[in-house]
Amino acid sequence: xxxxxxxxxxxxxxxxxxxxxxxxxxxxxxxxxxxxxxxxxxxxxxxxxxxxxxxxxxxxxxxxxxxxxxxxxxxxxxxxxxxxxxxxxxxxxxxxxxxxxxxxxxxxxxxxxxx
Amino acid sequence: xxxxxxxxxxxxxxxxxxxxxxxxxxxxxxxxxxxxxxxxxxxxxxxxxxxxxxxxxxxxxxxxxxxxxxxxxxxxxxxxxxxxxxxxxxxxxxxxxxxxxxxxxxxxxxxxxxxx
Numbered sequence: 001x002x003x004x005x006x007x008x009x010x011x012x013x014x015x016x017x018x019x020x021x022x023x024x025x026x027x028x029x030x031x032x033x034x035x036x037x038x039x040x041x042x043x044x045x046x047x048x049x050x051x052x053x054x055x056x057x058x059x060x061x062x063x064x065x066x067x068x069x070x071x072x073x074x075x076x077x078x079x080x081x082x083x084x085x086x087x088x089x090x091x092x093x094x095x096x097x098x099x100x101x102x103x104x105x106x107x108x109x110x111x112x113x114x115x
Numbered sequence: 116x117x118x119x120x121x122x123x124x125x126x127x128x129x130x131x132x133x134x135x136x137x138x139x140x141x142x143x144x145x146x147x148x149x150x151x152x153x154x155x156x157x158x159x160x161x162x163x164x165x166x167x168x169x170x171x172x173x174x175x176x177x178x179x180x181x182x183x184x185x186x187x188x189x190x191x192x193x194x195x196x197x198x199x200x201x202x203x204x205x206x207x208x209x210x211x212x213x214x215x216x217x218x219x220x221x222x223x224x225x226x227x228x229x230x231x
Contacts, residue, residue: 033216033217035219037222042224043153043206043208043224043225043227044222044224044225045159045208045210045222045225047219047221050217050218050219052216052217091158091159095216101147101149101212101214101220102149102161102164103149103161103210103220104161105158105159106158107157107158108157108158110156
């Protein structure tokens with residue numbers, strides 16, 4: 001079975017600072033994908049970044065980067081130069097070979113950016 | 116990116132009535148769609164996998180007679196909450212993918228259901 005763990009229920013960061021959101025995972029699949037989503041108060045799920053298990057380089061998308069440490073089974077999201085609009089819930093998710101496209105989500109981290 | 120719509124965005128109904136929620140992939144065909152439920156300040160819980168032309172696959176603990184799923188075409192899946200009760204009040208989100216392993220699923224905007 002696949003499992004995603006996010007141990008930070010809430011994070012508070014000053015605007016313009018960088019923030020790291022933790023995510024660890026557990027799977028027996030050799031091939032899998034890791035995703036990060038942002039969910040603002042409106043409820044929509046916004047895709048941020050993807051990392052494949054065989055990707056040797058950490059994924060980056062603008063201000064978002066994924067610190068992928070396969071041996072430690074961690075896939076932390078790093079947001080550089082945080083902005084007030086980054087305040088939201090953030091979910092780490094995994095998809096493996098088993099269960100086709102099914103995603104397993106972590107508990108989420110509520111990020112609050114202070115001015 | 117691909118677009119998934121959901122309708123209605125918000126619904127209030129009386130206890131005992133049934134509510135249908137539609138999920139449409141607007142610019143791609145989706146043989147598989149997913150239905151999630153989310154309680155306030157909680158994570159998304161997968162309810163079922165909707166398969167076009169066949170029966171849905173429900174996750175453990177989800178009542179299939181309570182949450183009816185129909186995936187009649189490659190662009191439409193519906194979730195019907197039958198004989199709704201106040202405890203069914205929740206945020207329901209659907210998603211669909213284009214079948215590429217490395218690509219995200221595309222999520223609908225969600226439906227807030229309140230059962231009085």
